[in-house]
Amino acid sequence: MTRYSAFNLLREGLRGHTGWGKAWRSPAPKSSYDAVIIGAGGHGLATAYYLAKNHGLTNVAVLEKGWLGGGNTGRNTTVIRSNYFYPESAALYDLSVRLYENLSRDLNYNVMFSQRGMVVTAHSDPEMEMAARQVNAMRLNGVDAELLDRDQVRKLAPLLNFRPDMRAPIHGGVLQPRAGTGRHDAVAWGYARAADALGVDIIQNCEVQDFIMEAGRCVGVHTSQGDIRAGVVGAAVAGHSSVIAKMARYDLPITSYALQAFVSEPLKPVLDTVVLCPPFGTYVSQSDKGGLVIGGGLDRIPSYGQRGNLPVQETVLAGLVEMMPALASVKLLRHWAGIVDVTPDSSPIIGPSGVDGLYLNCGWGTGGFKAIPAGGYLFAHVLATGSHHEISRPFDRSRFVTGHLIDEGAASGIAH
Amino acid sequence: MQIFPCPFCGPRNETEFHFAGELGKVRPATDEKIAAQDWATYLYAQRNDKGLVREVWIHLTCSELFVMERDSETMKVLGSRSLREDAQ
Secondary structure (H helix, E strand, C coil): CCCCCHHHHHHHHHCCCCCCCCCCCCCCCCCEEEEEEECCCHHHHHHHHHHHHHHCCCCEEEECCCCCCCCHHHCCCCEECCCCCCHHHHHHHHHHHHHHHCHHHHHCCCCCCECCCEEEEECCHHHHHHHHHHHHHHHHCCCCCEEEEHHHHHHHCCCCCCCCCCCCCCCEEEEECCCEECCHHHHHHHHHHHHHHCCCEEECCCCEEEEEEECCEEEEEEECCEEEEEEEEEECCCCCHHHHHHHHCCCECCEEEEEEEEEECCCCCCCCCEEEECCCCEEEEECCCCCEEEEEEEEEEECCCCCCCHHHHHHHHHHHHHHCHHHCCCCEEEEEEEEEEECCCCCCEEEECCCECEEEEECCHHHCHHHHHHHHHHHHHHHHHCCCCCCCHHHCCCHHHHCCCCCHHHHCCCCC | CCEEEECCCEEEEHHHEEEEEECCCCCCCCCCCCCHHHHHHHHHCECCCCCEEEEEEEECCCCEEEEEEEECCCCCEEEEEEHHHHHC
């Protein structure tokens, strides 16, 4: 692998970029591995990278039924943040933000993490009290947060609607300065390249069709490219976790929904932070290419169809126009949908599946992208040691039996 | 907009409907002690099938619950009938 550096860029520039080589190999699958990870999205690739880097486990394969990073990793709105309420969530998502802060250097790949801050607006006096509670909770959990008044929000995002006749006038908001956006494809590519360099086999167009079970233990997978035996199997297949669960015959508390996103035609710089307005359920940021990246809530109907439906498009875009009326005449360039795993408490599931030898990383709902480094870091720990990391323990699936739910949907008002 | 069929009111706009849950879940009998695992399965486990699904929906405008059959991948609706008709 050629290291990316200013020196190598200059050298390759002088010789017509002929010496870069491929970023990762495309090996044929071996008949067995120490660990097999299903799903070469961000979480699967990050898991493979940390298995090799932190645990010295390099005889690892990542199996992908389509192409690398072609699922939700390439379909999200690229927001990275840790503005959660409960200590368990803060520990998990802030680990992710901290890993993101050093990721470009760690992977030798620019993931373009831009800590431009994220503002969540508040639209009444009671909402300002809840905003203060949120800021206090975040600070107690060691996460950066600031309570903003109306003028401070206006200074950060002058494009917002401050007209006196606005249906939901802005009173202030919560700012997380360390939040921001990253380049989602680069996260998948960077992890793939770094994992491959450590010896991990990434095998695309390799669909898992069933599990190889011996004496009640999962010892490998039947795939479209033949049988592959494994010391341990990990599934990181956001959106399709229930399909895998059905193959291995365990239950999951998950419903799959489509989540839509939109991008506009490129504009001159108009917005240098991420803004979420809860009354409209719409959030927006501006990409480095100039397009406005717009997201909203889940679709209303459980679905595995990777496309959106009109009522939610109308809600999200009507919300955007109410938030920032100046954008009403901006044209959309494209829109798309990904299928997300939604759990009853809007928190992920990490840990044993209930079938010996098979482990889960799923249930990230609408917020999987920002959690990629932490999800991979913790899942690698679970796969390598067979036991939980202190940060992943509260997210074990047993919480649905013991009742120790981590209800972030209710607590931080974040709808995933 | 997708059109969903209410067995009582006929074809209507999808925004008039709300997904209520999977069909066939039976609440554990509460006249004796119930294991935590059984409660958890009843409360939280979802079939979440890809492909043909049979689900309970509510038509918000007439407040009637009914059974809808559809394909969760293509979103094609295959039919709907009242819960009473479906139980027979």
